Amino acid sequence: MPDSHDESLEDNAAPLGEPAGNIGQVDPAWAGVLDELAARSQVSESSAAEDPETETPEAESAAEAPAHPPLEPVSAWLLKVALALIVVLLATTLTLVIFLVTLHKAPRTEIERAVSSAEMSVREHPSVAENWAQLAYAYARAHRYDDALNVVRKGRAQTHQDYLYLAEADILRSAGRFKDSIAVYGSAEAAISQADTQAISARKTMGIYVPLDDTTLARVYVGRAISERQLGEAKSAIADLEKAVAIAPDQSTILVRLGDYYAESGDTSKAAGMYRSALLYLPDYAPAKAGLERIGRGQ
């Protein structure tokens, strides 16, 4: 130890094992111990100067008590962000509640009105199959395809009207499920054909021989043809449309669609025939004129 420490020890500490009268004379055996004690006291003094909390007895007792350690800066910031988010969440929830309370149930678009009107109709007249079909189509227009399918199946169960198969098939087609729609169109075709056959025989029994005018079957064929075309089954699509035209030969929309499918398959003369037939019934029908232009048969 340096001499300065010996001097400080002589000034400050009574030599151990010696009478007080022998101040200034330190037993060499105790010099090292005294040096160590002096060094430790210097360390504790300097740490007390840096950290006042451990200096005072109150601070020491506070340090000993199980207090939460202060957050380091990053955590403090994260806590503030979390609190801010909670406040915003509460404000948003409150705004949403106020908005919901003031929101009335009136429709805001034509589709919402179609849905709400159809829902009311089904609620008031659940035995009418057409109401279920209209509700299903309304849901489909609102892109609520699952709801539409649920409604049409429920309606079929409730009204036992098989023609609701057609609505189901149309909705599946609108939802892009073409393969499923073709299968359901098949069910619709069978159900409607059977119903038509029964209606015709009932009319014959009553002596009515005027042909049954039912274009529902034509709608089945048209719907199925559209799905088939989407799946690349051009021949089947054309065959179905030809059946539709046989049932409803004066429907320009069906004639034009068949003309389009003929044109796509390369049969432009048949396509032209369909377009011209459509113009016979609707002379200004723009899609028919456009079709003729496309295949180069326009005037």
Added chain:
Amino acid sequence: MAEKPSRMNRTRAVLTAVIVILALLLVGLAVVFFKLLTPSGLPTVSSSPTTMQWVRSMYGFGPAADEQLLSPSSVAIAPSGNIYATDPVRARIMVFRPDGIFLRLLHTGGGGMGKGQFIRPESIAIDRNGDVYIADSWAKKIIVFDRNDKYLREWPVDQQARGVYVADGKVYVLDVGHVIVFDAQGARLSAFGTRGRKPGQIDAYQGIAARAGHIYIADSYNQRLEAFDESGTLLWAVPDKTTASSLIDTNTSGDGSGSRALPGHRWDLPQDLAFDGRGRLLVIDAFMFRIAVVDPETGKVSATYGEYGAEDGQFYYPTSIAYDARRDWVAVADTQNNRVQIVRIPDTAALPVSALWRAAASPYRYLAIPALVLLLAIAFAMWAARQIRSAENPDEGSEQGEEQERNPEDA
């Protein structure tokens, strides 16, 4: 010592996880809010600045049939921006806010022809004070309510109150084949016109408008527009024809420039008129399902907007039109579609701040509330952090000052 860093990391991880969860909740809530605000089945709106833009449709105040409009015949816009639409069959008027939210019904307890009642509100007009003037075609009178729906006064007309318009303190009433001008209290000031087909004669439904001493008539059954001065002198009639049998105006005499600015335009059943922000006439044609923009000086049509249909943004026998100058949009009574539509057509604005007013009327304005709270929360957090930092280091500022005093040369 090694425990301290791991405790810090744990704290940070927990707080970060909490923040992520809260943020996800907030995003989820915002998505729900947005979906509620956005109606299903929105029409495809063209982004071209030259076409008509659909803003919103108002059908009523509920899903039931009697909670919705039925063949609304007239629409008017109050100075506050509230939209009044007649429901004539049910003897009531529906009032909507500019954002489309239903406000209230204006009715007289089921309708009647006695004093203070109305039975068939065919046409309405609103003055600058917000007073509502109703032309009751069955009771043959004009009845006035204030902006709070309190009855004010009424007075009779000659044969049938078909159309009403209020401007410059005067009330212009379209009766059968003639126009009557009253003051705001109902005192008769003047009248002119006779029923017929000749230019200067009138056979109109309800379309009347007035500005700066000129009176404009949508002469529906004569398939033309007419303009008069207040003494009844005809200023112009477009098309200028002596009979109503010709549908297309081919008259190119007169000022030499022809009476048509839009070649091939014909009037089919012009029903109502309104002025836009630039002083042009907006005329609704029920059978053409369109809004036409007309020069009030010449009667020439410069543009048409709209098309037939039942979808939002289309019209089906529209019969009335009104213009909101503050928000720069047009309200149309889309009669056969049983609704009122708000649409915008190009170049109608006079006020440059209309976009702000429209934003304030948007349903999406509710989303501004949580956004504002978020900004306030961030600002508060920053302020609090600053406060905490200065509390933790009170000597930081004084130490820096002392350092500078000790070493001024270094500075």
